[in-house]
Amino acid sequence: xxxxxxxEKQLISSVWAKVNVEECGAEALAxxxxxxxxxxxxxxxxxxxxxxxxxxxxxxxxxHGKKVLTSFGEAVKNLDNIxxxxxxxxxxxxxxxxxxxxxxxxxxxxxxxxxASHFGKDFTPSCQFAWxxxxxxxxxxxxxxxx
Amino acid sequence: MLTAxxxxxxxxxxxxxxxxxxxxxxxxxERMFAAYPQTKTxxxxxxxxHGSDQIRGHGKKVVAALGNAVKNLDNLxxxxxELxxxxxxxxxxxxxxxxxxxxxxxxxxxxxxxxxxxYTPEMHAAVDxxxxxxxxxxxxxxx
Numbered sequence: 424x425x426x427x428x429x430x431e432k433q434l435i436s437s438v439w440a441k442v443n444v445e446e447c448g449a450e451a452l453a454x455x456x457x458x459x460x461x462x463x464x465x466x467x468x469x470x471x472x473x474x475x476x477x478x479x480x481x482x483x484x485x486x487h488g489k490k491v492l493t494s495f496g497e498a499v500k501n502l503d504n505i506x507x508x509x510x511x512x513x514x515x516x517x518x519x520x521x522x523x524x525x526x527x528x529x530x531x532x533x534x535x536x537x538x539a540s541h542f543g544k545d546f547t548p549s550c551q552f553a554w555x556x557x558x559x560x561x562x563x564x565x566x567x568x569x570x
Numbered sequence: 571m572l573t574a575x576x577x578x579x580x581x582x583x584x585x586x587x588x589x590x591x592x593x594x595x596x597x598x599x600e601r602m603f604a605a606y607p608q609t610k611t612x613x614x615x616x617x618x619x620h621g622s623d624q625i626r627g628h629g630k631k632v633v634a635a636l637g638n639a640v641k642n643l644d645n646l647x648x649x650x651x652e653l654x655x656x657x658x659x660x661x662x663x664x665x666x667x668x669x670x671x672x673x674x675x676x677x678x679x680x681x682x683x684x685x686x687x688x689y690t691p692e693m694h695a696a697v698d699x700x701x702x703x704x705x706x707x708x709x710x711x712x713x
Contacts, residue, residue, distance in 0.1 A: 535675070
């Protein structure tokens with residue numbers, strides 16, 4: 424089980440309280456598809472992904488980004504049981520979606536960068552530590568049910 | 571690896587931080603030590619407290635080296651040759667690419683913190699490719 428200090432929990436929830444899930448989710452997913460173009464293979468039915476502009480403006484990308492980050496919110500609400508929270512999603516990503524778990528790490532790092540760009544100096548090194556830890560734990564939980 | 575457009579974007583980013591490069595270096599290292607404590611194992615001889623002169627000095631060195639790389643995007647291998655030797659034979663940062671990835675992540679966070687919305691997805695992609703290219707060159711001589 425992952426151990427979270429009171430400070431880490433506080434840093435995570437105080438940042439989360441200010442996050443616009445729709446905006447940040449859309450941005451994080453768009454950046455994943457732009458910075459690591461091979462990830463587009465998981466979204467072949469999303470329509471136009473031909474350029475950064477197309478990706479950023481693509482409504483399916485925005486909607487899915489919101490979905491992904493909303494799910495992330497479940498981790499934030501259940502820090503003490505992230506494994507359990509993501510058990511079904513892990514099976515899904517393995518059995519149906521066939522996503523290489525390395526991509527979870529990439530998305531996590533991108534989310535941290537998106538948060539940094541939104542919160543500027545308020546995204547302190549301690550904040551970054553707590554959030555890098557969180558995205559790492561989520562990535563691990565999502566990879567857990569792979570077989 | 572880096573397209574002409576990527577090179578332009580990297581140079582643009584470098585210009586945007588030209589006023590605060592030293593701070594960017596120190597901040598990158600501080601964030602790396604805070605977010606990834608295992609990286610401290612490469613600096614047992616450093617005072618790693620916030621604001622330490624050694625972190626400032628080393629941050630300055632790192633950013634200057636990256637700046638040199640930015641000026642020599644067409645020939646990274648040659649520009650970073652000395653540093654490549656250093657990292658492979660002396661420093662033996664191990665495993666070769668991984669800690670450099672952590673540094674790259676923290677450098678990107680610093681750029682995002684300072685540039686906010688101006689740190690566009692296109693710049694993000696170009697800088698990510700640039701940092702990967704730098705890490706690859708630094709790891710060239712490992713074995």
